[in-house]
Amino acid sequence: MNAMEDLNTTAEKIKTMEIRGAGRIAVAASAALRAYVMSLKSLPMSEFNVKLEEAAKILVDTRPTAVSLPNAVALTKRHSATNVYDAIDEITKNAEKFITNAEQALGKIGKIGAERIHDGDVIMTHCNSHAALSIIKKAFDQGKDISVIATESRPRRQGFITIRELNDYGIPTTLIVDSAVRLTMKEVDLVVVGADSISVNGALINKIGTSQLAMAAQEARRNVIVAAETYKFSPRTLLGEMVEIEDRASDEVIDSEILKELPNVKVKNPAFDVTPAEYIDLIITEVGAFPPAMAFTILRDYLGLEMQI
Ligand code: RUB
Numbered sequence: 001m002n003a004m005e006d007l008n009t010t011a012e013k014i015k016t017m018e019i020r021g022a023g024r025i026a027v028a029a030s031a032a033l034r035a036y037v038m039s040l041k042s043l044p045m046s047e048f049n050v051k052l053e054e055a056a057k058i059l060v061d062t063r064p065t066a067v068s069l070p071n072a073v074a075l076t077k078r079h080s081a082t083n084v085y086d087a088i089d090e091i092t093k094n095a096e097k098f099i100t101n102a103e104q105a106l107g108k109i110g111k112i113g114a115e116r117i118h119d120g121d122v123i124m125t126h127c128n129s130h131a132a133l134s135i136i137k138k139a140f141d142q143g144k145d146i147s148v149i150a151t152e153s154r155p156r157r158q159g160f161i162t163i164r165e166l167n168d169y170g171i172p173t174t175l176i177v178d179s180a181v182r183l184t185m186k187e188v189d190l191v192v193v194g195a196d197s198i199s200v201n202g203a204l205i206n207k208i209g210t211s212q213l214a215m216a217a218q219e220a221r222r223n224v225i226v227a228a229e230t231y232k233f234s235p236r237t238l239l240g241e242m243v244e245i246e247d248r249a250s251d252e253v254i255d256s257e258i259l260k261e262l263p264n265v266k267v268k269n270p271a272f273d274v275t276p277a278e279y280i281d282l283i284i285t286e287v288g289a290f291p292p293a294m295a296f297t298i299l300r301d302y303l304g305l306e307m308q309i
Helices: 003-015 022-040 045-060 068-077 084-114 130-141 159-169 178-187 210-219 235-239 256-260 292-303
Strands: 122-125 147-151 173-176 190-193 204-207 223-227 272-275 282-285 288-290
Touching: 003 022, 003 045, 022 045, 022 068, 022 084, 022 130, 045 068, 045 084, 068 084, 084 130, 084 223, 084 282, 084 288, 122 130, 122 178, 130 159, 130 190, 130 223, 147 159, 147 178, 159 173, 173 178, 178 210, 190 204, 190 210, 204 210, 210 223, 210 272, 235 292, 282 292, 288 292
Parallel strands: 122 147, 122 190, 147 173, 190 223, 223 282
Antiparallel strands: 204 272, 282 288
């Protein structure tokens, strides 16, 4: 396979969700870009930059909602070099830094977030978030007697990935269907979820159904904790842009043969929803725990306002 085919393979894996979860998508995109630029050594500088932008666009266009993806690509591709060798060197270093920081961020989020979990806590989580699970696993490692209620997360059932991971870690876990969230909330001490994007007003964009957990939690006076690396904050929301909610295919929800027999029925399959800041107690990042109202500060201090603006 040539380098462009490799890049397209990664893009396809992100599109089809073989690689999924905002953090994993970001790391895969950064690594793919690093591998791709290595193949551009013999090009003149102007052509190199064109190819770099083309490759960046292929990766960014795969899924629209997780801002970790354009953030990872922007942080990886930026360079100030005037020759191709230096540009490749800078991009390679950017990718290495991004990937290392992303891995380390999970550990730091786990440590900070685990402080909020107490012995005996029952934690509800949604979908499959590596950052959220990092907090839960850390609390368990600290010897806290915890258990988890995990939602199925229709239609793709990422909850199955979560229960397997928690099972293998030895953490007692209960699986519920998404519609059981409100009824089950009275057994829960706190909700811990991940993030695909966080906008400048502190709103969380995460797997469809997250806002339902947050509303039920508020009704039951339970805290909602969001586990999010700083690269999941969305710089373009500073310009007034809304985060695009991905609409996925109807056959994830209903068999297309059945749907064909129902000419008056259409299917809506939004993959994410928006949880307003007022439903969120704390966002745990690798640089500390912040109330959602501090989203602007994180964008300014840790991503840099010039990013993608
Ligand atoms: C995954 C999802 C996760 C976030 C955070 O959606 O909504 O909660 O991406 O995950 P999908 P992580 O399965 O559609 O990609 O903490 O692993 O980055």
